[in-house]
Each structure stands twice: as C-alpha cells, then as structure tokens.
Amino acid sequence: MAxxxxxxxxxxxxxRLKSLYELQTILSEIDRIKxxxxxxxxxxxxxxxxxxxxxxxxxxxxxEIEELKKKLxxxxxxxxEAQIKINRYKEQLExxxxxxxxDLLSKEVEFQTLEIELCDKxxxxxxxxxxxxxxxxxxxxxxxADREHILEDKKRELEEIVSETRQDEExxxxxxxxxxxxxxxxxxxxxxxxxxxxxxxxGVVYIxxxxxxxxxxxxxxxxxxxxxxxxxxxxxxxxxxxxxxxELAGVTE
Numbered sequence: 001m002a003x004x005x006x007x008x009x010x011x012x013x014x015x016r017l018k019s020l021y022e023l024q025t026i027l028s029e030i031d032r033i034k035x036x037x038x039x040x041x042x043x044x045x046x047x048x049x050x051x052x053x054x055x056x057x058x059x060x061x062x063x064e065i066e067e068l069k070k071k072l073x074x075x076x077x078x079x080x081e082a083q084i085k086i087n088r089y090k091e092q093l094e095x096x097x098x099x100x101x102x103d104l105l106s107k108e109v110e111f112q113t114l115e116i117e118l119c120d121k122x123x124x125x126x127x128x129x130x131x132x133x134x135x136x137x138x139x140x141x142x143x144x145a146d147r148e149h150i151l152e153d154k155k156r157e158l159e160e161i162v163s164e165t166r167q168d169e170e171x172x173x174x175x176x177x178x179x180x181x182x183x184x185x186x187x188x189x190x191x192x193x194x195x196x197x198x199x200x201x202x203g204v205v206y207i208x209x210x211x212x213x214x215x216x217x218x219x220x221x222x223x224x225x226x227x228x229x230x231x232x233x234x235x236x237x238x239x240x241x242x243x244x245x246x247e248l249a250g251v252t253e
Contacts, residue, residue: 011183016182016183019183020187022179023179023183023191026172027195030176031201036165040154044151047151050147051148055144061140064129065137075122076119078115086112086116089105187233206243212243227244
C-alpha cells in the first residue's frame, strides 16, 4: 500500500491525466453496456413488486371472504334460534289466559320475525360482498397471470443481454482496477465524485472548439494554455469536470 502511494507521488500530472482519461473511457464503455440493458432491470423489479402486491391483494380478499362466511353462519344460526322462539310463542298463544299475555306473545313473535328479516337482509348483503370479492379475485388472478408471463419474458430478455455483455463488462472492470493505482487517491476520489454528479457520467473531458467538452462553456485562452502545459489538474469553473487538452486524449483537432 505504501509502495503504491509512493509510486503515485512519483507520477507526473500528465501521466495522471492520461490515466484518468483512460479510466474515463473504460467507465464510459461500462455505462454504454448498462444502457444496452436499458430499463429492463427496473422493469423486472417493478413487475416483481406488482406481483407481490397482487398476491397480497388476493390473500386479503380470501381472508375477507372467510370472515363473511363466518358471519353468514352466525346469521343463519340467529334465524334458526328466532324460528324456534316463534314456534314456541305460537304454541303458547294457543293457551293464553288473557289479552295481556296474547299481546305480549304476539309482540315477541313480531320481534323475532323482524329479527329473521334483518338476518336475511344481512345474509343477502354478505353473499353480495362474497360474489363481488370472488369476482375481484378472478380479475386479480388474471392480472397476476399476465404480469407473471411478462415478467418471465423480461427476465429471459435480461438474462440474454447480461449473458452477452457480462464478459465484456468484467474485462472492462478488471482493466479499470489496473488503472486506478496509477492515479493518486485524492484525484481519483474527486474524479469519482464528479462522475457521480455528472448527468452523462463524464468526469474528465477534453477541450472542444475552445470550450469545455462537458458543459460547452467557453474557456479563456490563458486557461487553455495552462491545461496544455499539464502542470496541474484544472477543473471547469462551470460544471466542475476535470479538463485536458485534445492531444492528451489522443484527439486531433
């Protein structure tokens, strides 16, 4: 580690800038490979999230249906109980001794009859809800099947692309690791930070038509001269990218 640090210190600014540009070129190629994959990884993740959500939805519907079925059993039990009471009250009506008992028993029959009607209403409503939720389950299952089919296709497509580009990406990453030790830690850290914040991933750019190759703002002649001298690392005052002259990048203007 100490040896690498000492070697970095012995490297000239020009050598560091050349290594930086070479590293930038390799990382840009890796970025290009990622672009080839496009939005597929995100699409796959979104589909997996949708499928998990649909499974949860179906599970919740089934739980609600089970609860409704329990309520149906309860309402039917209430009807049976009310019917038993009605039969008993009607038998008692045949043996009433006065009008007061008759009215009291008649009201009980009427009350239990209303209870049965209310239970029937609840049963109808619960059955309607069960039918609605069953239809929702069927619809959700269809949506789930569609998404699972699409996910299978997307995964296959992604696997093919990854398989085709994996070797190239691994080779480029190994090459990038070989170059990084030729750059001092401070400059490398700054470069990675700049690259992360840059929209196109360019942390090092060369001058193009007297302007920064990243943001295309014009560079004063004196600043261009300093860049061509390779005596120090200079960044664009507008976009913060590290600038080099075209010759160092192997470009002929």
